[in-house]
Amino acid sequence: MSSRAVPPEAKATAKASRQINVVLRNPAPPAPLDPELPAPNRTMANSGPFAEIMKELDRMVGLEHVKELIFEIYALLQVGQYRSEAGLLSNPQVYHMIFKGNPGTGKTTVARIIAKLFQSMGLLQKGHLIEVERADLVGEYIGHTAIKTRELVKKAMGGVLFIDEAYSLARGGEKDFGKEAIDCLVKSMEDFRDQFILILAGYPEEMEQFLATNPGLPSRFPIQLDFEDYSVDQLLQITEQMTKEKDYVMLPQTVAKLKQHLAEEKVMVWRSFSNARYVRNLLEKSIRHQAVRLMGQYNSAPSKQELMTIRPEDLRLYKN
Incomplete structure (x- = not known):
């Protein structure tokens, strides 16, 4: 057969x-x-x-x-x-x-x-x-x-x-x-x-x-x-992806500030921490603050590098 x-x-x-x-x-x-x-x-x-x-x-x-x-x-x-x-x-x-x-x-x-x-x-x-x-x-x-x-x-x-x-x-x-x-x-x-x-x-x-x-x-x-919560390092990876997709970059000092904040936030609000949604909201708020800073610093169009850069002072971590 x-x-x-x-x-x-x-x-x-x-x-x-x-x-x-x-x-x-x-x-x-x-x-x-x-x-x-x-x-x-x-x-x-x-x-x-x-x-x-x-x-x-x-x-x-x-x-x-x-x-x-x-x-x-x-x-x-x-x-x-x-x-x-x-x-x-x-x-x-x-x-x-x-x-x-x-x-x-x-x-x-x-x-x-x-x-x-x-x-x-x-x-x-x-x-x-x-x-x-x-x-x-x-x-x-x-x-x-x-x-x-x-x-x-x-x-x-x-x-x-x-x-x-x-x-x-x-x-x-x-x-x-x-x-x-x-x-x-x-x-x-x-x-x-x-x-x-x-x-x-x-x-x-x-x-x-x-x-x-x-x-x-x-x-x-x-x-x-x-679906497990993201670690701090994974949240930083997600933030990096988001900033790149939006044509922005974070200075190393900005990343260090964000890393410390995320470590503290995950401990304090572990039950209601919103993971990638949280860092997305932080990034969008930082972009708004960066825009206000640039408008106050320059009388004309900032350089391309400045338009892309998110500095530590743009990353404001208070609740609003």
Whole structure:
């Protein structure tokens, strides 16, 4: 009996898919199934639709475990295509997700990238992101919440529905309409199983409490990602990226001042620290202060170097 020829790369990725399937079913990192498995090979993705997505991911500072899981999802989808072409069954997966992390840790950006990935791999038709919060879902009277929620699900068809601070849906009492929104979302996940992806996001502790309110919820979200706070060095990298994108540069003294401030701020307000959002706001405020300083120093246009330079005095760290 003749056997169907299978490309060597398909054999390797099929072997790796055993480990990938375990990861997607269990959010906790599993022990390696085969110690001889090679490290993930991204060469195959460099020339395909995943290449631009990987470039966008790689530009993000940190989030290594998030990047690895996204590659695992890509690999699983690609191997599924190889299996179909080889006449094998390609078992469907559930891709609804939970994102746990503090503000400014990249949750929305990653959700947008995942939407693009699923669209490029044919899992979603449009690949757009609909970002909502409690006020967009919960109505003011009986039946209003279901109408609002179904309308947003309809808008998300072919893409991703991203609900930030999702735990707020379960914070009210028995008469609160948030529970109605949850019930409507769960029903939509069943009725439109392969037509949209639901991602719930919020603070880690609150999301754990939210999932505990309904025993059936965790199993509906087999992929759960933890977005850790950025370190001081990572925040400095993010600031450097932002300044470069805006055609500015920070003097070494400015960077030293910022580094000291971030170290102090992370200790003082660890619970509500907004990570990349915090340094972006600091940078934008510094640019405003730099503009005021230049207008006061020069009677004509400053040099190009001065227009680009953010000095320590521009980095004002008081609250306003």
